[in-house]
Amino acid sequence: MADKLLQTPAMHARAVPFSRPPTPGVHPLQIGFCGLGAMGYLMARNLANSRKSHSSPLLVYNRTVAKSQKLLAEVGASAVKVADTLDQLATECDVIFTNLANDAVVMSVYDEFAxxxxxxxxxxxxxxxxxxxxxxxxxxxxxxxxxxxPHAHFVTSPIFGPPPAADSANLVIAMSGDYRSKKEVAFLLVPAVGRKVIDLGGNVEKAPTLKLIGNGMIMGANELLAETLTFGEKSGIGQQIVYDLIKEIMPAPGLVAYGNKMVNDLFDGSVGFAIDGGIKDSNHIRRLSAEMNCPMPAIDNAHRSMISARAMHQAQMVSATQQWDILDWSAMIASSRVAAGLNAFDSRKGTGVVRED
Structure with missing residues (x-):
């Protein structure tokens, strides 16, 4: 991350579409962070490390206290302080970040803030x-x-990128809301947490809309990827050869990363993006596209695939035969595999393919 902190002013200007906010006064900003899940933990860690030279450590809160204690142990007391309650974040901090699992949790946390x-x-x-x-x-x-x-402002700032991008502070950040607040927040997040901010104006609903559009594109691409790899396996070509072709002719980072998970059956959602989150997002996208009279059949297909994969995984959990406690959304390929007569989660079993020289 050191090279990110040494970006030239011109590079930084391209990453953040705002002028730099005024120099802080005698008392530096107190920053808080709520939600230490797969993404939030890495974001909070990088934010805390970026502010080690400041006098106020990052104040963190998580419903499961063990995650807060883990972060404290990793970065040290000079960088992180554990909050006992959500009230403490709301009253003691100047800027409070939240990264939470779903709409109901977000609403409950902000009710507590209020x-x-x-x-x-x-x-x-x-x-x-x-x-x-x-x-x-x-x-x-x-x-x-x-x-x-009085004096309270709200900014929506959803992030694009998987956990490895959060780990390396390489996220893309959408942002909408109060202009002065966005300026302050953008310079806290870049380059500490992400590499670029996309400004969507003052309407706080715009950044969440772009986030759903982006996630829709990713899940639609993943559905096509799953069908293509399955077709390659069933045809006798083999999914690995098809994946190698994808890397040659369409080497998009997302396709390469999710293709690797599908080909190698890397469906552990505890280190990726849990399929429940993908289904939540597909429900949101389908609802929004219906309200706007803008059909997205690729999302409908991806939604069905994720629902099917989750059902198969839940059946395994009932029989205690599951390999992963949390399923990654790349496991949507299980639906295509089963429809083609292949094994859902283990591509090495029962393909029935005879390859001829």
Whole structure:
């Protein structure tokens, strides 16, 4: 990450579409972070490490305290302090980041923030930044909730990239909301957490909309990838040869990464993107596309594949034969494999393919 911190001003200007905010005063900003899941943990760690030279460590909260303690042990007390409650984040921090699993959890956390603000109204600017993937209208609800308190601002800032991109601080960050708040947040996140900010204006619903569009593109591509690799295996060519061809003619990072998972049956969702999250996103995309009268059949197909793969995995869990406790969304290929008469999660078993020289 050291090379990122040494970017030239011109490089940084291309990454952040805002001028630099004013130099902080005598008291540096107190930053908080809520949600230490597969993505949030890595984001919080990188943010904490980037601020080690500041006097205030990152204040973190997670429902499972063990994850907060793990982060504290990894980066040290000079970089991280564990919060006991959500109220502590809301009242003590100037900027509060959230990265949470779904809309219901996001709403419950922000309700807790609102209760804390009602008890202790802010006396200076306080910025709440949600980096989760949510339905766009929820962002509007949160904005209205927080704007009822003096000095409180809300920014939507969903992120693009898998856990390895979060680990290397190489995320792409969409951002919408109050302009001055976005400027402050953008320079906290780049290059500490991500490599680029995409500004979508003042309407807080725009960034979540772009996030769903982007995730839709990824899951649609994954569905085509799954069908193509399965077809390659069933035809006798073999999925590995088809995957090698993809790397030659369409070497997009997403296709290469997810193709590798599919070919090698790397379906552990604890180190990837859990299929429940993919199904949540596909439900959001299908709802939004229906409201806008904009059909997306590729998403319908991907949704069905993920539902089928999850059902097969749940059946394995009932019989205690599952290999992974959490299934990665790349396991959607299981649906194509079963439809073609192949093994769902183990591509080495029962292909029935005879390759002729």
């Amino acid at each position: 209760k804390a603000l009602a008890q202790t109204p802010p006396t200076k600017v306080k910025i709440f930044v949600d980096t989760s993937t949510v339905y766009p209208t929820l962002a509007g609800d949160l904005d209205r909730l927080l704007s009822s308190f």
